[in-house]
Amino acid sequence: GQSLEQPSEVTAVEGAIVQINCTYQTSGFYGLSWYQQHDGGAPTFLSYNALDGLEETGRFSSFLSRSDSYGYLLLQELQMKDSASYFCAVWGLSSGSARQLTFGSGTQLTVLP
Amino acid sequence: DAGVTQSPTHLIKTRGQQVTLRCSPKSGHDTVSWYQQALGQGPQFIFQYYEEEERQRGNFPDRFSGHQFPNYSSELNVNALLLGDSALYLCASSGLAAYEQYFGPGTRLTVT
Numbered sequence: 001g002q003s004l005e006q007p008s009e010v011t012a013v014e015g016a017i018v019q020i021n022c023t024y025q026t027s028g029f030y031g032l033s034w035y036q037q038h039d040g041g042a043p044t045f046l047s048y049n050a051l052d053g054l055e056e057t058g059r060f061s062s063f064l065s066r067s068d069s070y071g072y073l074l075l076q077e078l079q080m081k082d083s084a085s086y087f088c089a090v091w092g093l094s095s096g097s098a099r100q101l102t103f104g105s106g107t108q109l110t111v112l113p
Numbered sequence: 114d115a116g117v118t119q120s121p122t123h124l125i126k127t128r129g130q131q132v133t134l135r136c137s138p139k140s141g142h143d144t145v146s147w148y149q150q151a152l153g154q155g156p157q158f159i160f161q162y163y164e165e166e167e168r169q170r171g172n173f174p175d176r177f178s179g180h181q182f183p184n185y186s187s188e189l190n191v192n193a194l195l196l197g198d199s200a201l202y203l204c205a206s207s208g209l210a211a212y213e214q215y216f217g218p219g220t221r222l223t224v225t
Contacts, residue, residue: 033213096169098163100146103157105154106154
C-alpha cells in the first residue's frame, strides 16, 4: 500500500516563498506529482518528478529525493490567487499491475495581503 | 479543445438507491480514472478504465462499478447507496503521460 503525509495548513504573505513538504511510504514508486485545487474546483496538474532533483516551472518548483522518500513544492512570489489546496500524489503500484495516483490529504495554503 | 466534462453537476439520492455518473475525457485521451473526494480530503482512487476494461481498482466495494465506451467516455455506477457515499466524484483522463491527469469539475453526490 501507499501513504503520504503533508502539513494540513500553511499561511504566508503575498510576495513570500513557501515550501510544502511531502513524505511518502510506498512499495511501488514511479514518481511524485503535485496538484492544485481551488475551492469548488477541479484538481489541476502542477508538476511531476520521476528522478531526484529540482524541476522548475515558472514560479513553482518541485523537488524529489527518492532515497529519503521525500519531496516538496516550492511556490515563489506568492500571489493571492495561489490560495488553494495543494496535494502531493504518488504515481506507482498499489495493488495489481497498473499504476495509479495515490493522493495525500492536502495542504491548505492561505496567502495574506 | 474541450476538457474533461462530467454530468450531472449535482445529485441528491436516498439511501439504498442507485446512481450513474458520466464522464467524457479530454480529446485525445484514452484512459479514464474515477476518484471519490470527501470534504477536506484528497481524492481517493476508485478505478481506471482503458480499452473498455477495468485495468486497476482501488479499495472500494463491488457496489462501485464502471464502464468505458468505444468513444472513451465512461460511467460510474454506485448501487445500494449509503450515507457515507456522499462526496465529490471526480473523473480524470490521461494519455501517454499517464501520471498527468486532467480532472473534470466533478459531480457532487448527496445521499440522504
